[in-house]
Amino acid sequence: MAEPRTIDIKDQPGFRSIAIICLLVLYIPVLILMIFSLNSGSLVTHWEGVTLGWYGSALRNAEFHNAARNTLIISVTATIVSTICATLAAIGMTRVKPWRGLAAAFMVINLPLMVPEIITAVATLSFFALIAGTFGLNFGIGNLILAHTVFCIPFAYMPIRARLEDMDLTLEYAAADLYATPWNAFKRITLPLLVPGIMSGAALAFIVSFDDFTITQLVAGPGQTTLPLYIWNQIRRPMTPEINAISTILLLVSILFVSVSFLIARRRAK
């Protein structure tokens, strides 16, 4: 009864401290990893001074070049293919009358999100081993591109579908009313409005492909080292701050793409 009624009704005691602790816990380890990439000593744990030398040595490293090239080939191709497929699928699943099998199709699209990564990894490995054994088919780095495309599709699909569902249908209706062919209505009305969703989806697809470790590690053949695999190989040797430098580069790429995707989504919401 004596409790004053002027207090903020939304407030709960202690929640602010827990939120701040969570944020610190999430960021401090990563920030320390990044700071030590500037360490002039050759140990990953003892601070000696500031240098950018480890970035230089990472960027001159031929193995790093090779891994970066593989990563870009795989993630750029997987991003393009998966974004196109996801865009078409999103249109085919929202701009139609509900068709039989729509729910099943939706489940198939989202399947890669529900199956634990390690299961997808061993299943894909078994699949490529089988077709290599039976038909003598081996797509080389194409194996990794296909594997990545599969799990990139649902990530690209989500923001595109969300955008299609938010879109004002009256515009498309008006276009059809004015005798625009379906293709023209799509090209001139739907597609331009859909671009932010497609960009946001492509950014997410790129991140998940760029960062993938589990599936890549199991499916990759000899010489198909990507950046995460390169880091993994380095962990098992005596480490220098070069690994911090490479890790920092990877984190900065993720941060860049997340922020881009986030900002596009924010602008859409306004």
Added chain:
Amino acid sequence: MTTATLSPTLPSKAALFEARAVKAGARRNRLLSLPALIIIGIFGVLPLLIICVYSFLVAAPYGGVQWQFSTDAYLNFLFQRDIFDDTLQFTPDFLIIYLRSFLFAVVTTVICLLLGFPTAYFMATRPPAQRNWWVLLITIPFWSNLLVRTLAIMFIIRDEGLINNALMALGVIDKPITMLYTNFAIQLGLLYAFLPFMVLPLYSSLEKLDFRLIEAAYDLYATRRQVLWRVIIPLSRPGIIAGCLLVFIPALGAYVTPLILGGGVHLMIGDLIAQQFGSGRNWPLGCAQALILMAAVLVALYFYVRNTSGKVQHG
């Protein structure tokens, strides 16, 4: 249809859409989903069927399978065949790893919920501009490279890591406390990895919370504690379930975290499965173990579907 009758001046979205769909002959549009469905069908679904088949075959000596039917992979999960008299003996080794993983995943989910709920609630009650910053700050680790984030934890808890160095400098301890390659390290790594997976779905559920209900509760002389337990938490149930599932499923199948922080000594299901395809050279066993994990995931998903569809019926 109901929306159309509620607002007679404006046709509903669905009605508009049907009109447009008929006009534009959009029935064919459904074919547009084919490329995605074919790619996922061939390279995502078919592989899962292949491991179902593989799990009933015999391991080839250097990896791969021999086409010969056998249920050994499943029997091996609980038993080991004696080399001399061919009898089956109960060996709980795999079962223990599964139970350990389950325990890790449950503890991770519970602690993530205890930390994540207050965080998400705090975020949802900020002014909109501040809220966006919080969401971005939680979204960044959500999408950041898990391998690198796990590496960051490794640097902190190793013998010469920040925590031990700090404690020794302060004179609290003389010798470093061994934390890396222990169960503690795995548990810490899982919490660190999956905390954002809890916060984001909880936030999106709490963001829609109707604060008039909280006001009403206070007007009826509810205490803060009562408001939290009897109003806020029941209203955010869908978010809590979604968050728990998003943490529990990947934590149960975690591979990277125990690989790096457990040092190959303390295994979880994910590493056990991968091992069968690497040094273990027993693909059928790995396939069977993967399917057992999949069954566990399906049980979790079943509870999710049952709980959320129940929610829809009630209101």
